[in-house]
Amino acid sequence: MEKQNYAIRSYCSIRDRSIRVNGNNFFDADPSAPLGDFLKSAYRKLGVDYPKFHKMDGLCKAIFIAAELITRESGPYEQHMALLFANRSSSYLSDNRHANDVFMPGNPVASPSTFVYTLPNIAMGEISIRHQLQSENVFFIFDSYLPEFLVPYANATLDSQRFERSALCGWTEVTEETCDLLLYRIGASGHLTHSIAQLKRLYNKEDE
């Protein structure tokens, strides 16, 4: 593999009930706060007027918030910035809700607004609409955050881009009560090297 020279421009982590941008604290809530409340409070702190936020499921809300914070920190997103996300549970939050709806004894009723979120890439659609990103989206499912795969794949993606060399990548694992999210924007320049070692450091909170 050729040596790659991409960098991390900005990153956001949402761990349990704590949100950090580039290693600095943005918002903290009580660890016992329900996920929905936590994300809603974070949204309010963002001060953004985007009513569609409330229709999203937990996975989409968390990704929305992180994407918002990263662009605030590092400038507008390029229109063709690739989105390369991964998680373990896919769209479990909405899958579970929809599955329980349809197997409800007595009166099973499917909700279209729940069903639409039963695909993990919908979150990419949501931020594409918000930031007007017309770009490639790939959602991978791994057992755990795998920079060993994502780093070379992201590098290959940027190498193959004809337009701006940029991508938003990361691990977005959101379940009923846990949030384990690390999103990072990569491009030709930035303060941190886009490397497996660097991302392991960020993921393991060695920047705090």
Place this chain on the structure above:
Amino acid sequence: MRGEVYIVGDEVISPLGIGSESNFQRLLEGGTAIAPVTDSRLFDRTIHAARIDETQANDLVRETTRYTRLERLFILALQRLIDKHDIPLGKDTLVVLSTTKGNIGLLANPASTFPQQRANLNTMAEVIRRHFGFENPFIPISNACISGSLAMSVARRLLRYDSRYKRAIVVGGDELSKFIVSGFDAFQALADGPCRPFDRDRKGLNLGEAFAAVYLSKTPVRGAVKLMGAGSFNDANHISGPSRTGEGLYLSIREAMREAGDITPDFISAHGTATLYNDEMEAIAFQRCSLSAVPLHSLKGYFGHTLGASGLIETVMAIHSLKNNELIPSLGFAHQGTSHALNIITQPTKRPLNTFLKTASGFGGCNIATIIQKM
């Protein structure tokens, strides 16, 4: 100059049968897999759908009780491909697996005999990997209805840019379930009869199930086809409705064609789900790319919408079309139904064919276009 990537093998399992060649023959005969399905485990009403009769497949897979129905069918497709081409399972072989929902039929289902954990896509992939003993963990992709084509383009990129891999298997599949059927019904997306892609009277899609695999290599063999170009762009318009201007698909087709050297394809295998909006959007995108006159079909009238398998099974059939120099008609079409006319294939047609364009679009606003050419 990155290396080329070739498709050197393929396999298909569908309600029309086991094996790519037999599926292709059935298409030429006009055989459809879509039929009325009445099964309270699936839905409280009869739906038109394409369902695999797995009793055909059961005898061909060893140790069936350890695997879910979906896993068995994935295993069968992979088994046949591996055996046919003697594919090594070591660390220079990549496997990319495409599915929208995997074992979702297990979730919250009181009749399930497997643990809920099996509904996790990675768990499922690992079960299949272990069956064969592949050295590398699979790379599962879940990206709505473009997953199949997308998985192929992901594999292609890795083969071109990552020297660790010499070859790749791309396999895709999804099965019918109450989860999926009830969801599409809540979307009012299901037609109450056989679907009619691009037709004036189309009223929605039929769901289907299928499993398909392709074998990619950096080394060509006789009879292989080449993956010439790929492009994928989101519409950035709406999470479940396609862009009214076909923006994302237009950009995807243009990029794929540019990468392929701007050759006009000999035919198009469209996504053509037979919903009002998808088919109209595709017609607009094709017109914007000056492709309205290119012979076109949707294969969803034969297989239904096979979700995670659709990009792959339809690509495989198009490859056989190329090799046999025979165009497959678009089943279910009678009258122009899109604001821009398309050149819909209505009869099996023998003519020299070298290149095709395959398109796919999905929930979340994603789109993908791929161009494949005979060597």
Place this chain on the structure above:
Amino acid sequence: MSELTQELKAKIIVQLNLEDLTIADLDDHTPLFGDGLGLDSIDALELIVMLDKSYGIKLSDPKEGRKVFETIQTMADFIEANRT
């Protein structure tokens, strides 16, 4: 404001996740789609499910739906005329 329009407003706010709105914010005659409340196609499908689940009315024709869901008032009128 009738009891039914009150009830509809409460149901809609919950069903469509209109978090930032209260019943008082919703006018009986504001267009629900397009320029008024700006609901979208998924919201329309949710309203169809709501009509069925809460009022026993099955709407099969999407064109009919557009007229029924024009405003809270048109919805209330339709429900009064057709509920089971």
